[in-house]
Amino acid sequence: MGTDSKIEWTDHTLNFWAGCTKVSAACDHCYMYRDAKRRGFDPSVVKRTSAATWRQPLVKARATGEYKWKPRARIFVCSWSDFFHKDADEWRHEAFTFMMERPDLIWIILSKRPERAAGFLADYSPSIIRTVIPNLYLGVTVENNDQRWRIEELLKLRAYAKVLFVSAEPLLGELDLRLDERITCPNCGSESKFAWSADDHDDPTVETAFCINCNANSYEGKYSWDDFCKPHLDWVIAGGESGPGARPSHPDWVRKIRDDCQAAATPFFFKQWGEWGLPKSLGAWDDSLEAGEVGLYRDGPVRLEESGGWGKRCAGELYPRDLSTSRYHKFEDGQEMLKIGKKKASNLLDGVKYEEWPE
Numbered sequence: 001m002g003t004d005s006k007i008e009w010t011d012h013t014l015n016f017w018a019g020c021t022k023v024s025a026a027c028d029h030c031y032m033y034r035d036a037k038r039r040g041f042d043p044s045v046v047k048r049t050s051a052a053t054w055r056q057p058l059v060k061a062r063a064t065g066e067y068k069w070k071p072r073a074r075i076f077v078c079s080w081s082d083f084f085h086k087d088a089d090e091w092r093h094e095a096f097t098f099m100m101e102r103p104d105l106i107w108i109i110l111s112k113r114p115e116r117a118a119g120f121l122a123d124y125s126p127s128i129i130r131t132v133i134p135n136l137y138l139g140v141t142v143e144n145n146d147q148r149w150r151i152e153e154l155l156k157l158r159a160y161a162k163v164l165f166v167s168a169e170p171l172l173g174e175l176d177l178r179l180d181e182r183i184t185c186p187n188c189g190s191e192s193k194f195a196w197s198a199d200d201h202d203d204p205t206v207e208t209a210f211c212i213n214c215n216a217n218s219y220e221g222k223y224s225w226d227d228f229c230k231p232h233l234d235w236v237i238a239g240g241e242s243g244p245g246a247r248p249s250h251p252d253w254v255r256k257i258r259d260d261c262q263a264a265a266t267p268f269f270f271k272q273w274g275e276w277g278l279p280k281s282l283g284a285w286d287d288s289l290e291a292g293e294v295g296l297y298r299d300g301p302v303r304l305e306e307s308g309g310w311g312k313r314c315a316g317e318l319y320p321r322d323l324s325t326s327r328y329h330k331f332e333d334g335q336e337m338l339k340i341g342k343k344k345a346s347n348l349l350d351g352v353k354y355e356e357w358p359e
């Protein structure tokens with residue numbers, strides 16, 4: 001849990017500017033829009049923030065003289081905007097240079113506009129950036145396969161970043177991460193995965209990949225481990241949507257991402273189900289629920305009315321299955337979900353908590 005951020009995978013947020021414009025379905029229920037309207041300012045106007053906001057990473061504690069933002073703290077940059085938004089072009093170099101003043105922090109830039117990143121970064125030498133911002137994480141939000149192009153854009157930035165990552169949140173559809181590359185085998189013509197026969201994966205001079213279909217070692221000298229065997233992403237975050245108007249994420253979408261990550265040994269962080277959770281299937285007499293919890297029984301979702309103890313009957317049909325309600329969702333394949341709230345929906349996937357980090 002973040003130290004001053006509610007976002008599970010960061011410690012602090014730093015908004016060099018705030019305000020943004022919506023670019024895809026993941027933006028539909030943007031929390032910044034909601035909060036900005038509540039606070040009385042126009043969320044669609046990108047404004048530079050105060051000098052005091054910028055200087056937060058440099059503030060030291062009087063008593064100790066040490067930075068309040070501790071070394072190795074994770075800083076999510078522009079959580080109320082997009083670092084690569086065009087309306088922030090005049091401030092971006094200054095912000096990027098400012099980040100170099102704390103090379104000991106982990107700087108996390110998550111964008112939905114990666115097509116604008118390469119042009120900006122071209123003004124810098126990759127090797128210098130890797131030295132002066134050694135812990136730079138560059139990521140893209142990808143909510144479904146329609147936005148998969150953002151990953152392709154992200155991969156162009158490999159030379160600059162220690163970590164390239166995808167945030168599949170809110171997950172709104174199937175997502176094929178293709179964490180390991182498939183290449184047509186010039187020997188047998190199959191679209192194969194490739195195996196690596198050497199133990200010495202880190203040695204770029206040893207190139208002994210072979211096709212797992214025909215076993216041909218057709219690639220010797222042509223490709224290196226980095227070309228196709230090593231995962232091209234260093235971290236994947238997934239999560240459902242929370243807040244008003246939240247849309248459900250099919251559990252199989254999440255499972256596929258988890259399985260792809262595991263197959264490629266890519267760290268996987270499942271942040272939350274969001275508002276929509278998986279219902280428990282109940283027997284007529286069920287002691288697995290707390291009072292007020294919702295599960296599925298026979299003809300529809302029910303809630304345990306009384307607290308505690310074995311043998312309390314689940315009572316009441318809350319959201320009839322044959323009616324479309326705002327708290328019950330059935331996917332085309334029959335998967336049912338209930339809007340039970342972020343806390344009850346939890347962050348368990350098939351009973352397991354996945355909170356893996358890239359290092």
Ligand code: SF4
Pocket residue numbers: 019020021022023026027030031032033079080081082112
């Ligand atoms: S890119 Fe992010 S900050 Fe901008 S509108 Fe979309 S969700 Fe909101």
